[in-house]
Amino acid sequence: xxxxxxxxxxxxxxxxxxxxxxxxxxxxxxxxxxxxxxxxxxxxxxxxxxxxxxxxxxxxxxxxxxxxxxxxxxxxxxxxxxxxxxxxxxxxxxxxxxxxxxxxxxxxxxxxxxxxxxxxxxxxxxxxxxxxxxxxxxxxxxxxxxxxxx
Amino acid sequence: xxxxxxxxxxxxxxxxxxxxxxxxxxxxxxxxxxxxxxxxxxxxxxxxxxxxxxxxxxxxxxxxxxxxxxxxxxxxxxxxxxxxxxxxxxxxxxxxxxxxxxxxxxxxxxxxxxxxxxxxxxxxxxxxxxxxxxxxxxxxxxxxxxxxxx
DNA sequence: GCCAAAGTGTAGCCTCGTCTACAATTGTCA
DNA sequence: TGACAATTGTAGACGAGGCTACACTTTGGC
Numbered sequence: 001x002x003x004x005x006x007x008x009x010x011x012x013x014x015x016x017x018x019x020x021x022x023x024x025x026x027x028x029x030x031x032x033x034x035x036x037x038x039x040x041x042x043x044x045x046x047x048x049x050x051x052x053x054x055x056x057x058x059x060x061x062x063x064x065x066x067x068x069x070x071x072x073x074x075x076x077x078x079x080x081x082x083x084x085x086x087x088x089x090x091x092x093x094x095x096x097x098x099x100x101x102x103x104x105x106x107x108x109x110x111x112x113x114x115x116x117x118x119x120x121x122x123x124x125x126x127x128x129x130x131x132x133x134x135x136x137x138x139x140x141x142x143x144x145x146x147x148x149x150x
Numbered sequence: 151x152x153x154x155x156x157x158x159x160x161x162x163x164x165x166x167x168x169x170x171x172x173x174x175x176x177x178x179x180x181x182x183x184x185x186x187x188x189x190x191x192x193x194x195x196x197x198x199x200x201x202x203x204x205x206x207x208x209x210x211x212x213x214x215x216x217x218x219x220x221x222x223x224x225x226x227x228x229x230x231x232x233x234x235x236x237x238x239x240x241x242x243x244x245x246x247x248x249x250x251x252x253x254x255x256x257x258x259x260x261x262x263x264x265x266x267x268x269x270x271x272x273x274x275x276x277x278x279x280x281x282x283x284x285x286x287x288x289x290x291x292x293x294x295x296x297x298x299x300x
Numbered sequence: 301g302c303c304a305a306a307g308t309g310t311a312g313c314c315t316c317g318t319c320t321a322c323a324a325t326t327g328t329c330a
Numbered sequence: 331t332g333a334c335a336a337t338t339g340t341a342g343a344c345g346a347g348g349c350t351a352c353a354c355t356t357t358g359g360c
Binding site: 181184213214216217220221224235236 | 316317318319320321324325326
């Protein structure tokens with residue numbers, strides 16, 4: 001490859017740092033996505049059934065119980081959950097706060113999708129993946145849009 | 151934990167299989183996200199600069215060149231790209247098709263976000279993460295919404 | 301009271317995506 | 331022409347997230 005192309009081989013695309021930052025953020029967002037899903041699900045189970053058991057969590061998420069247990073360990077490591085052996089999982093205050101935020105965001109994303117005409121089934125499905133990448137700014141815009149276009 | 155709760159410990163949440171399917175899909179979507187980003191970027195570089203070099207790709211994506219090269223290998227393994235040592239990267243027809251699809255989807259997602267009032271900067275940023283989780287059904291809805299609400 | 305089934309936990313393995321460090325190639329310019 | 335700087339490629343490590351297989355608790359029902 002020719003070295004003398006002075007600064008970059010691609011003059012017209014957006015400045016690299018911007019694009020790199022964007023991709024990087026999308027990558028890190030994905031990293032916390034799993035924990036968010038777990039927190040939300042645990043909160044749901046606790047609220048409705050009273051118990052959050054690894055096997056139930058695994059079944060809901062479509063993974064093996066071993067995987068669920070491993071991720072629950074990570075949740076504990078990050079201070080989001082507590083669990084004593086053979087005793088079910090609970091959320092710490094931070095875990096609950098996270099779950100609340102996630103739940104609100106999920107609802108908002110689904111509502112927005114429905115509002116722009118996405119069928120319910122697809123809205124739920126896609127929201128599961130989309131929600132983890134919606135920034136607060138965008139969330140605010142969604143909420144405003146829904147208020148103005150009921 | 152009590153064994154005799156007949157079918158499940160959580161009676162009121164949506165049926166497990168549905169939810170598991172949703173999460174599973176979100177997980178696999180994320181798996182192809184990287185390849186999609188690479189394909190799109192390579193197409194951009196090829197179109198504008200004429201060359202797609204591993205180092206440029208790495209810089210744009212904000213990763214080390216080693217990471218880029220490894221991912222390019224995967225692209226080749228999956229039949230999306232071709233590359234000879236020290237000679238730059240090119241897309242196969244399938245790779246180009248993928249890039250086209252990804253680019254169109256990206257544009258549609260950004261447009262939709264802008265249309266509902268998301269600031270340009272946030273729209274671009276969030277779209278980078280969101281686009282990989284937007285199904286064809288949802289994409290169709292977006293396109294219809296934009297046509298009906300110009 | 302015991303016991304078998306269900307749930308829980310552990311170990312070991314795999315792939316992906318990322319990195320750093322080191323080796324090899326290229327191509328210009330002195 | 332040959333050396334040097336940049337690019338490219340390779341090796342090895344690591345953590346996340348997944349799985350299967352195997353071991354250990356718990357607990358209701360007999």
